[in-house]
Amino acid sequence: MSxxxxxxxxxxxxITGLIGYMLFIIYxxxxxxxxxxxxxxxxxxxxxxGFVGLIAKAILVEWLEK
Numbered sequence: 001m002s003x004x005x006x007x008x009x010x011x012x013x014x015i016t017g018l019i020g021y022m023l024f025i026i027y028x029x030x031x032x033x034x035x036x037x038x039x040x041x042x043x044x045x046x047x048x049x050g051f052v053g054l055i056a057k058a059i060l061v062e063w064l065e066k
Contacts, residue, residue: 019051 026047030040 015054022051023048 023044026043027040029035030043033039035043
């Protein structure tokens with residue numbers, strides 16, 4: 001495995017882990033504040049929209065490069 005392949009996989013795994021951790025934090029925030037289902041939905045929509053954009057950007061860049 002070359003250094004470039006290792007870096008690509010490390011960044012992919014690292015960002016995936018951070019996004020998963022952010023989802024866990026949003027969930028705990030909703031549970032601790034007793035937000036209910038609608039509150040959890042609003043929190044996930046508002047705070048989760050940022051990394052949805054990050055994922056969409058990565059997909060678009062790969063699609064446009066091909």
